[in-house]
Amino acid sequence: MNLVILAAGKNTRLDTGIPKSLVTLNGETLMARHIRIFKRFGVKKFCIISGYGAEKLQNALPGLQSTHDADITILHNDRFDLENGFSVFRAKEWVEKNNMGDFFLTMGDHIFDPAFVEEFVKKSSGLGTTLQLAVDMPGESNKHIDIDDVTKVLVDDEGFIDSIGKKIPDYNRYDTGLFRLKSEVFDVFQKSFDQKEYTISESVSKLMDSHEAKSVLVEGYTWNDVDNPDDLQSTIKLMDESRL
Template sequence: MNLVILAAGKNTRLDTGIPKSLVTLHGETLMSRHIRIFKQQGVKKFCIISGYGAEKLEAALSVLKSTHDADITILHNKRFDLENGFSVFRAKEWVEGNGMDDFFLTMGDHIFDPNFVKEFVRKSEGLETTLQLAVDMPGDSNAHIDIDDVTKVLVDEKDMIQSIGKIIPEYNRYDTGLFRLKSGVFDTFQESFDKEEYTISQSVSKLIASGQAKTVLVEGYTWNDVDNPDDLQSTIKLMDQKRL
């Protein structure tokens, strides 16, 4: 198993002067936590997509390679001004160069309960569709989520995605920011780029149309997107409560 972590964003909303993946919570950076937790679940190789603050991120990763005894490749996205789909595509050479059939994908500013990751890894085995997305059911367990910012998903009775976006009229799941993708997904991203569409959600919409976008429901575990000061405070509170 292998993992791509997107860490190229400009960090305009949290504005700490460093990439969001280097924010330290309870003595550990978000990036270090990702590497530690995913390695525990069997991930062998990591590909980190850098962008904004690349020098600081690369310096931190040189230490983390040793700390976690991890196989880490860093690829720089010089067009980090574009949306996150462009960063995903930057991993194409790494995925294909290592002969991977599939890979996991997440964001450097997300945080997961280790059991959330464990459950998704288990449930996503035997990948049949091009994309599998870990989703959660809206409820009290994720009441801390920023409802205006979270990506929402409408899923049918077969767990297939019907629509996705931050502003959609109907939804029954939250996008948690953790994916399992077949290597052929890069063809879909290229189709999106040809139309100057650079978000992950726009490429997912194309996979929806071809019946290749499925969800995996992972309930009962905490996760968050550390995207702004409010998210940061809610995450610290969750960690204090031993929920992360």
């Protein structure tokens, strides 16, 4: 398996002067942590999509490659002013060049308990839909999540996604920012772009009617989105509690 990591965002809310994926926690950047953990669970190749602060990611590349003995490619998204779906599409040439039937996708500013990643890798391997999204059940284990910023998901009894977005009124799951995608998904992103829709959630919505967007419930493990100073502090606290 292979992993695309989105790291193109402008970092307007956690303004450290570097891409959020290069923020260091417990002596390790978020990007290095992704590579270390996902490699442990079978990922062979990594593609980082850069944008804001691209030169800093490029400068970090030799260290990432040598420390983790990893096959890492950086592709630049010069339209990082657009939403995250455009960054996903930037990986299309890498996926096609390497003849990938499917691949994992995550965000450079997210952080996962390794057991969370392991569980999703196992559970998603047998599913056949174009898009699979790791979701969590709202509850005590994720009360640290920024409820105003997290993407909410409404799933049916079979796990198919019925609705997704940050502002949807009815939901029963949280989007954790970890996906498994078939390569055909790029056709869906292109259709979204043709309609001036650039978020991942908008492309997920296009797959819902055909039952090609399915959730994978991964609960009981810790994860977070390190998007702003409060998120950073909550992540440090979770690490101090040995939950990450």
